[in-house]
Amino acid sequence: MNLPRRLRAAARAYTAPMIAIGAAAGAALALAAAAPATAQSGPPAGCTGTPSATWLNVVVEGVRNSNGLMAVTLYADDSSKFLVKHGSLYVGRVNARAGTTRACIFVPKPGVYALALYHDENANLAFDRTGVGFPAEGFGFSNNPATLAGLPSFKSVRLNVPKAGLTTRITMKYP
Template sequence: MRLPLLALLLATAFAALTQRAQAQDAGCTGPASQTRLFVNVSNVRNGNGLIAVTLYADDKSKFLAKRGSLYVGRVPANAGTTRACIHLPKPGVYALAVYHDEDADRKLKRKGIGLPAEGYGFSNNARTMFSLPAFRAVRFNAPRTNMETNVRLKYP
């Protein structure tokens, strides 16, 4: 009689843990993994459209290159600060590029000379005075799950 009760208790506990893990991951974007990164995007001008968080591997040659990203996670924009959760393939070194896709067309609008026409930012809040930031300036280490990073958007 005790064995079935123990099995029932273990099954109930496992179900509760599974539901909790699924609830935590429900708001995360990207291919599911055990490693999550929370990205706090500040200076969001308005709540229109999406915040796009592009994840890059630790590879200078792929940073900002066409088809060079691991993936792009998108969350609804919130004026002020938008919090996004993205899955990382595993703990390690990565880079982020973020933009405010105000019209939700899933494309970064550019001005005539190629500069962004929508709000944008990079991991480590790397500077972008007259050019793109150096790759070494955007690299960050995520040695474990549930880390947080901050990106402040700049608007043209």
């Protein structure tokens, strides 16, 4: 195609800066891609419990509704205190969210722990049971052990927390 001399000059004048801008943008993207991602330096906002350098992210799946609270109970690596009244290290509570509820709980230090959760739908701060003692609210345990024949063994719920920021997934079971 044969363009008049003025149009060719105008096209060159327009194209040269666009190429320079494109090159600069490409260089900026390359630098951004080469930069290391910043690691999370601390716990997420809303982490519950006595602050420490170690925390555990808990993703609770299968939450049936957004009523009430999700209680996350932390137990030490001691089978004699598991599910015993006043046997826990801490109970953290977050607002329940239908589908998936996320929580963060501080643990004293890296080590082995156990988690027991319940969906406190009426927010009375207690795990409600039926008249014959069966659960009346949803529940779950670390490692998602089978609970058809009763409470899980302590061995089946033990969870190793080697460092801060570990994420564990727990699926709720409802009566």
